[in-house]
Amino acid sequence: MKYTLPFLSLLFLLALPVRAQGTIMIAGGGSEGDQGDTSSWSYKLYQHLLTNGDTDGDGIIRTAILTESLPSNPSDAEWMPNYMEWIGSTLGLNVVATNYEVKSKNDANKSNVVGDVADADAIFIKGGDQGAYYDLWNGTLLETHIRTAVGRGASIGGTSAGAMSMSEYCLCGSMDMISDDVLTDSHTSYLNDASDGGSGIHTDFLSFLANVAVETHFTERGRLGRMAGVLAKASDDFNNNGILSIGLERQTGVFINGNVAEVVGIGAVTFLHQSSQTSLVRTAGEPLYFTDLVLDRLTEGWQYNISTKTPLTGSAPSGTVSINPTLADRTNSGALTINGNTDNDKEKFGHYGDIYPDDYARVGGSADPYVKDSVGFTDITSSNRADKHETLYRLLYDQPADVGFLVYPGAVISRTAGTPDVIEFGSGMASLVIDTADATHKGLSPYTSNWASSGGSLKAASFVGARLHIMADTATHETGYDTRTHQIVTVTGGGGNPGGGIAEIEPNDSRGSAHDLRSESWPITVTGTIATTNDRDYFKIELGPRETLTAALDVPAGLDYDLYLLDNRGRTVVRSVNDGSGVNESLTYTNGRRARTYYVEIESYSGASGSNSYQLDLSK
Helix, strand or coil: CEEECCHHHHHHHCCCCCCCCCCEEEECCCCCCCCCCCCCHHHHHHHHHHCCCCCCCCCCEEEEEEECCCCCCHHHHCHHHHHHHHHHHHCCCCEEEEEEECCCHHHHCCHHHHHHHHHCCEEEECCCCHHHHHHHHCCCHHHHHHHHHHHCCCEEEEECHHHHCCECCEECCCCCCCHHHHHHCCCCHHHECCCCCCECEECCCCCCECCEEEECCCCCCCCHHHHHHHHHHHHHHCCCCCCEEEEECCCEEEEEECCEEEEEECCCEEEEEEEEEEEEECCCCCCCEEEEEEEEEECCCCEEECCCCEECHHHCCCCCEECCCCCCCCCCCCCEEEECCCHHHHHHEEEEECCCCCCCCEEECCCCCCEEEEEEEECCCCCCHHHHHHHHHHHHHHCCCCEEEEECCCCEEEECCCCCCEEEECCCCCEEEEECCCCCEEEECCCCCCCCCCCCCCCCEEEEEEEEEEECCHHHHCEEEECCCCEEEECCCCCCCCCCCEECCCCCCCCCCCEECCCCCCCEEEEEEECCCCCEEEEEEEECCCCEEEEEEECCCCCEEEEEEECCCCCEEEEECCCCCCCCEEEEEECCCCCEEEEEEEEEEECCEEEEEEEEEEEC
16 A cells, blocks of 8 residues: 555544543653662652542542562562552652552452552553553453543553553554564555454554553664554554554653643653655565654653644753754765675664764764765674664764664665766665654753763753655665755656665675575676675676576776676676776676576775675576
């Protein structure tokens, strides 16, 4: 399905008011502060559940703490009630907090287990598994009592799974989906419900945050792609282009009164929604394509109107800077391929950042050519996804006129010498493009980031009015991204390799260990490196009767590589050995009457580089 949101449908982007009468508090997970520490994030956030007040006039703020499973150690089990009562005592409030362990549907329907929840003035749902909460509590007496309390004006909130349970569009299917899944297949089965195979997005649970989808542990688990994938599916499934997605970092959250959410905590909260220019394509088995999403990333002190989907810039926190980035307008040159499997390919961006074990620093890319006025990372894995997401925003804070890229393993982006300003995208996996050139405000959290390893110079960055583009498969969508103008542009006949780029597989330094390309879809684009002057790269191919091979090698600047075609016995059939550094090579050869195996060989005549990649284009 493909559609573009028309301008007039902006009216449908307005969310309905929050359904709850009292305060709503949602947190992204992570450990709470110690009892006695009034400077901790959790003290400053959780208190809003209690300051909502005594809703039944009995002089006690009765606080119900809900979970599916309590710790077996009694002191651990009582930690949260004690913490809530301590917060109340510091505020002069009479708080009585009680655990409710509701571990079965049967328990959820017993009045002697959950009946007192109806009398609560504050309800807090602990972390755990929102899928279990949905399966065990939905449609039960417990849910009725929760609604009774909230309808009377009680506050409600939760952390991690408890926070996700607040949203109308709740990802409660208990499938452990990561961003990679939906960036590879927009209809990934991880979007389904583990219990019945239907949609994993449910609208029949608590739904106290109307028209909202919530993600938690957001930066920690690199969930920007996942959040966009859930937003896309919910938009399709429920025919609603106006859903607001909220991504909560750990030890960070918001409290909501009326329609206004205020950010509290160490990290950032991301608000994401469609714009009038949004284009969405979801095709089974193909990467998500979702462009022109409005991304507001806000740190402590920011307020956000969730009804109008706008940050309240008039009350921006101290340190916020109004910006109007000026594009550098520098022309790129030369063909280039950036492979998401290769960490060193980050050096082909204008800048990248130091991450663990080093503290934040802006580092210039060393490749030549490179993508001017860009920042980015490749090889986004579970071990570094938090560092790279957080650092990318910090890089953009330093230079908001740059364009940011996150290129996952399995993704390839490239450009041609003919259109060097336009990035094209392979078909294997989508890449994330984060553009702050239209942002109106930026700022830094007052706290050292959760992901700072030393020194504390890495802080979560905030932006108002950034854009997110999830782009893939230029050949199909006929779009690329112009890094000079910061625009999505039409690319007719683009994506020269329908199968996406292929990274060389080492070792391939002999015919016996050659990278076998015979089962790949043609034409083929291969990226690789000649690490030393003694290195050789071999690729095994097959030509049919009278079939003609064309091979073109883009040689990195400052290096002199040669290109050979060898027969099955290792004899040179044809070669290209142009003189000069950075001079490209090309050859053509027409096979005889019988199908034969050949080897394409790349070797160094002068110089080598383990970081500057060549690009080999093969067609027949």
